[in-house]
Amino acid sequence: MRRERETPKQQQQQVSYTVEHLVAVNPYNPDILPDLENYVNEQVSSQTYSLDANLCLLRLYQFEPERMSNQIVARILVKALMAMPAPDFSLCLFLIPERVQMEEQFKTLIVLSHYLETGRFRQFWDEAAKSRHIVEAVPGFEQAIQSYAIHVLSLTYEKIQRPVLAEAINIEGLSLDKFLEYQAANSGWILEKGHGRGQLIVLPQNEFNHPELKKSDADSVPLEHITRIFPILG
């Protein structure tokens, strides 16, 4: 496996273009396995992500189990976890043999996924802290999970108490203050004073946490349907 260093941006883009191209036109080819493995490492170091390429690699591992690299698979799973709320983690698990999933590091990742799927953020961060070697190997992990946490919270809460938010994104004290100020300035968060119980954060309104904004698509008519009656309308 090639040792990862900072690659020049152009060269890096060329690599990703070539691999994506391979996956699109010649995916059922055992010879591209090393390229796909390198691409996983590429994704990790440059904080990019490609589900299609990773699924392609997991398929090749399925076809030729002797060539499977547990380390690469672990990295793929961590990247998939970072893609939540997309179901990528499950999609990857479908392709990994059961006996491999029984190994320690994979059991841990599955537990982490379980906590995230069921909104148990406190347990997630506790477990993640115990498994630093797995998760810290992938830059951007913490931010990705925090982003997912905020996504689910935004679906659920119109107004959320500070401690609940803090526990979900694993930020406290001064760092949290800074974080909240940043979100208030850039993402439309509003910081309120809750009744005696500390800060309340008002999350930006969307159709999921604010019913009046729910798009009523029931009465919208697609343009193609209207064009069909143009001859009649004259």
Added chain:
Amino acid sequence: MATNYDYEEAPATYDEAHRQDLGYDPNFVPDSVKSLVVHLYRHIREKNVYEIHQMYEISFQTLSDRLFKDTPWPSVDAVAHFVDNDQVFCLLYREMWFRHIYARLSPTLKQRIDSWDNYCSLFQVVLHSVVNMQLPNQWLWDMVDEFVYQFQSFCQYRAKMKNKTEQEIALLRQYDQAWNVYGVLNYLQAFVEKSNIIQILEQEKEGLEQFTATDGYDYSGGSNVLKVLGYFSMVGLLRVHCLLGDYQTGLKCLLPIDISQQGVYTSVIGSHITTIYHYGFANLMLRRYVDAIREFNKMLLYIYKTKQYHQKSPQYEQILKKNEQMYALLAICLSLCPQVKLVEETVNSQLREKYGEKMARMQRYDDEAFAIYDELFSYACPKFITPSAPSFEEPLVNYNQDAYRLQLKLFLYEVKQQQLLSGVRTFLKVYSTISLGKLANYMEVDDPTLRTILLTYKHKTHAVDSEGKVISNADVDFYIDDDMIHVVESKPVKRYGDYFLRQIVKLEGVINDMDRIKLD
């Protein structure tokens, strides 16, 4: 003219041992078979698609039923001289010959391997030479469908190593390329690429190509074989990927086909059902329950209305089987995502009849419920395969269930994660607002646990589609203001826009009719 075929009266010039081994004489060609191949060959050369279809669908089946109930058809060598030893015809005949073996008898390992060789030869011809035939869509679909089926069957067969004989193991070792997964996938992919079908479908949308309009047939003197094989190979790829557990890629392979419309895939009932069954199953595993429910609903309604026309067809049993399986999958989807208004009346009543009781028990999410999820999933799921080559090391084991067990385990895992959602739903339906504390009390959990349950509900009912957009499939929804839960009821909305459009068209029709009336 059919003659009564009697094995024992075959001429003594044939190899006795050979005959005894096979239990039939491969070189004896009844007159009816000779007549069939001669006429079929002529019709293919003359591109009489209708006649080809009649002979393929009906005559072949009738003769199989009458003369070859439990024996193979005459060998290709015996019929070759009736058809000028035409290479392509012989390959087609052999393909049907093997298909008959799989359908009525049990193929030996050697036959499985020979069938693979035949497909390779046949596909090479279609891919690399100019084939000037028009074959019925039914036949072309059957070829792709059978190809994938034999692959699946071979993987299942190969995975049962425990009781293999010495000869079988030797053959497996010798012909290790037969039915290898790379070969299967690459042939299907090659058809898609070489036929240019994706571009053809794209250009058809802009009116630059004709494909769907002609049901895939070529009316300008060319051949439909490569194009239609390319088209059906997309469905074949969806199927293979589902067998491997790669649902995402499977659906991607199907993307060029617009399943919200009629198309060549609906021109053959088998293709229509296979497409929707796998599309629905893949979406179920991807947690896109609404998409699965919609398509299963449409398909089941279609089968309900049209199955009477297929009663005499050789596919009838398969149609019924897939029908039952889709009802089971629909029951699963609706239990995980109660959206009954997506299901049409007829389908719903059939569903209640078959699975009403089970669905009620599934929503309880207790041990019995999981047993039912297990039962329905196991009944309705595809026959998953392990594509890798077997290990020949002692002890030889059977691992044909491994793939299925993994998919089932992961599916039940997902069901388990949704365990508490049903309870939440019941409460949300009753209240318009309720404090977190009170609801926690009713559900007998503490506040933090309730918060996680509510977050899970939101996460599981808001799926991310293929473009990354969040879509809610919750029938009852809510939002939380500090510690107050506000329930949002989604009311059914009248679709005025559609109504007006229909009335406008109708009125125009009436006016046109009136204009046509001449008053004396």
